[in-house]
Amino acid sequence: MRMSQLFSQTLREAPADVEVDSHKLLVRGGYIQQLAAGIFSYLPLAKRVLTKIEDIMRQEINAIGGQEVTMPVVHPAGIWKETERWYQVGSEMGRFLDKSGRDMVLAMTHEEVVADLVRKTIHSYRQLPALIYHIQTKWRDDPRPRAGLIRVREFTMKDSYSLDIDWEGLDHQYRAHYQAYFNIFHLCGLPVKAFKSDVGMMGGSMAHEFMYLTPIGEDTLLVCDQCGYAANRQIARFMKTQAPTELPQPLKKVATPDTKTIDSLAAYLDIPKSKTAKAIFMVASLIQGIETNDRLVFAIVRGDMDLNETKLTNALKAKEMRPAREDEIIAAGAVPGYASPIDLEGVLVVVDDAIPASPNLIAGANEEGFHYSNVNYERDYQAEIIADIAVAEEDSHCPECGNPMSIKRGVEVGNIFKLGSRYSEAMGANFLDQNGEVRPVIMGSYGIGSGRLMASIVEEHNDSHGLIWPITVAPYDVHLIVLHKKAKKPQEGSSVKERDLDPKAIAEELYEQLEAAGIDTLFDDRDESPGVKFNDADLIGNPIRITVSQRSIESGGVEVKRRDQEQKNIIPLEDILHHVQATVIDLQSEINKLVIPIPFEE
């Protein structure tokens, strides 16, 4: 490609409202343009990167038996009503009416369409297992798009769907994806770590997220350096400190003025926070068939811990959860700041599993300025649910080995879910087994967002001058620069020797040669000053830079420099093709070394 023809424009300065590096560089390099919040156009340079990323995905998913399909972006609402996600998903789903007034859905994912395909195509165990995938646009009307391509509303995703006769088969395909995903990310030059995660609205029994660890990530992760335990904070377990064993003491009301917070209460009574019970009121939307029902929930954790809303949501199997308003708390007969589970009727009480093991706690007395001391679970009050609902913090102890864990931030670049029969049962995606019995297909789903992956690669590979693409995903292998005197009219009678020394003529010939050899080359044939060309080359970030100039010719050839190294070499013209091919192979093998078997961790 000739740069003089490239549909693109590099910018010396990034737009003022752009913050993260990947966004800044992709905009400055002329890769992307924003149309609206979370909606982007991908210009030719970005499209080439995305195509390479997607080809890597194809290669790896094909290798584990995937067959590529294309499923629609616009769906009739009917299939989403069959699985009830039409009712369960909120404003994130794009809905509209077609000309006849029928409800339509913009695809946010494709389980429903897959289940529909399966019920029309799969009838026998002989057709299973199977794996289908596509690379297709998704629309998720995220309430807060941010950070360029990291969190958008319209995006392209590679999503695959495994189909099996039983859970054993699913486990096999799940593990195959686990490794294939590591291969994909490593081939893209992106370091990732797998984390156990919440299944969320996808449902199912097991999920892993593939996280690129970076401070700009918005997922919070707990990692144990000792034993390797790694989990999203939403579900991370931890070893709770044991309360000292004590005999239950008699319940006693104590005056505790101005102690609406645990901190002030513990300070006033001069006791550790772990001797108090923390009351949190939430309103949960509980699903009952296609109806939802809002209930006030009284959650109790020990004073030295905080509530984890995801864990509470899962414990209640609730659709949504929000903090209760003060008037809702009062309406239930509780006193904010002094709320007590004792003798409080009509609320749904959920206690953390550390509470029954912690005797003689201080809890509210449901009276302004008073608490009870020596509150004991079971004797003084009971809960509908006892569950782990406390959130893990920095230095919380690992649930596996007890070592203090650390907190990291990450971008979720991929995820894998064991769905089971949730969608197949809802939609009648069944098959006949060997005994002639009707059974639901056991499904798994596996996604990678290609734009987010591209942005993460940029986030990982850049310097103060611009991008540094791994060769596997670079828009071009070679960035060819020619520095020349103003192009002169070819002179009559100019000697062969003169033409041989003309940088422009040499560069043109080299460009043809590289292209013919299958080396993708971006040829900066513009009439720009050397500074502009070098700076654009660094910004765009292709892995190999070749400079043809008077100076290089006088030194005996052309100059070659890797984007990720400082060193420059003069290579004689007769060796250049071979040298570039060897460098491409070197860069490739550096990436290939990263692709290694990764042990599966439950």
Added chain:
RNA sequence: CGGGGUGUGGCGCAGAUGGCAGCGCGCCGCGUUUGGGACGCGGAGGCCAGCGGUUCAAGUCCGCUCACCCCGACCA
């Protein structure tokens, strides 16, 4: 949805107390230049986010709306 911020040529910005819309980069033409964002001369390009007020006069003052960004809620 709550809190904060910003809207003036493609990008970055300036336009006190209302009085002819500017600068740098980029873009076009001509010329000089060519190893790290060159220089000269001449150009093109803006209903100042939109709507409605106040005023002889609004980019500037007032009201409403919209868009975008950041923090939070949310998020497969």
